[in-house]
Amino acid sequence: MVIRGAAAWKTPSMATEHLNPRDPHLREVSKRLAAGKRVRKSDLLRMLATDDINGLMAISQAIRRARHGLNAYYGNSLNLNYTNICELRCPLCAFSCDRGDKQAYVLTRDEIQTRVAQAVQAGADEVHIVGALNPDLPMDYYREMVSTIRSMGSNLHVVGFTATEYDYMSQQSGRPVGAILDEFKSLGVNALPGGGAEIFAEETRSRIAPRKISAERWLEVMRIAHETGLRSNATILYNHVETLEDVADHLERLRVLQDETHGFKALVPLPYHGEHSEVPPRRPRASGMDSVRLFAAARIYLDNFDHIKTLWMYVGIKLAELLLAVAADDAGATYLNEKIVHAAGASTPRSGNEEALRDMIQKAGLVPIRTHAGYKL
Helix, strand or coil: CCCCCCCCCCCHHHHHCCCCCCCHHHHHHHHHHHCCCCCCHHHHHHHHHCCCHHHHHHHHHHHHHHHHCCEEEEECEEEECCECECCCCCCCCCCCECCCCCCCCECCHHHHHHHHHHHHHCCCCEEEECCCCCCCCCHHHHHHHHHHHHHCCCCCEEEECCHHHHHHHHHHHCCCHHHHHHHHHHHCCCEECCCCCCCCCHHHHHHHCCCCCCHHHHHHHHHHHHHHCCEEEEEEEECCCCCHHHHHHHHHHHHHHHHHHCCEEEEEEEECCCCCCCCCCCCCCCCHHHHHHHHHHHHHHCCCCCEEECCHHHHCHHHHHHHHHHCCCEEEECCECCCHHHHHCCCCCCCCCHHHHHHHHHHCCCEEEECCCCCCC
16 A cells, blocks of 8 residues: 655554653553553543543554555445335434335335446446345345446445344345355445444443344354455444443454454444434534544554544534544545435535545645545555
8 A cells, every 4th residue: 555645654653652642541552552562441441531632632643644644545435325214213313214104215226227327427436335124125126236236337346235234134034144245245245334333332222223233243244244255344323322431342342353353444433413313412413522532542442443434424524634634544435315314414415526525635634545445546
C-alpha cells in the first residue's frame, strides 16, 4: 500500500514513544505502546472516560499516521436497501415496518437493475446490500438479486448481507449458514457489511434489539464468513443506553475474534439516531467529544484492525473531518440512495458525491485516495 505524505514513523511504538499526555493513565498507555505491549481492557475503559482529549487524540493520531500516513480512503457506492418489511421490529429501528404498512416495499428485479445501472453510470464501483428480515422472500430472491447486480459489471465490489440476514436465510432454508455463505460467495458476493452488531452486552442488547440474533451468534456467523474467505466490517452502535463497560466489552470481543480469524477489515462506529425510534437517544446527537473518545480509543485498542471508518452520513461533515484527522482513515462513500439512518432521523444528504468527499478529506489535511470496501488501490 502506498503511503503518501507519511511521517518518518515505522511502527506504532515508535510513533508514541515521545508523547507525554496530561492524564497519567494515558501516559501509561503511551509507555505500553512504546514498549511494544498491547493496550489492556482496563486501559480502554480509562481512555473512554478520560477528560484529556488532547492527549488521547495525540496518541491516536500518532498510530493513525504510523499506519496510513496522510492517506484517507473513500469510495463511490450504491446503498441497496431491498426491503423494509421485517419480522423483528427492533425498538431501535425506524426503518423497518410491517407487511401492509403504507411505506412497506420490496424492490423488484427490474428496480434493482435500474438502480444499479444508474449508480454504475454515476461512477459507482461498489454495491452495499442491507435489508430487513422479510418472511415473504424466498432464497431465490436473494440469489437473483446478487446475480442481477453481478451481471451489471464484473468489476463491481459487492458487499452483501449482514450476519443477521445470513442467519435468517439459514433459518428459513434449513441450511447451514456456512453453505449459504459459500453459495453467495460463488454468486459474486465479495464481502460482508458489519451491520447487526449493535452492542454485544446482553442486557443492553435485549433493550434495543430483543429479537435480533445474540452477540455470540453474530460473532459465530462472522467467524464462519472469515473461514469461507469472505472478509467483513464490524460496527458498534453508541449514544443509546449503552455504558462505557458495554463499549469496552464490544471492542474486546472484536479484538479476540480478529486475533483468531484476521477477517475484519474495518471498525465502523455508528452514532445512534433515535428521533423516530422507540428507544430515545442519550442526546439528540452524539456529542463530538464522545465520538472522539470512542474513535480514538478504538484506534489505540484495536491494534489488529487495519481500518477505522467514519460515516459522514451518520456524524456530519465537520465531525467526520476531525475524526479522519485524529483516528479514522476511511471517510466512507457516496452511499447513493441510503435509507436506514435517514429513516431514523439523520439530517445529512441522502447521497454524497465524490467531489464533496475529496474536499472533506483535504480540509482534514489528508490525501484522498479512492478505493472500495476491499481497499484495492
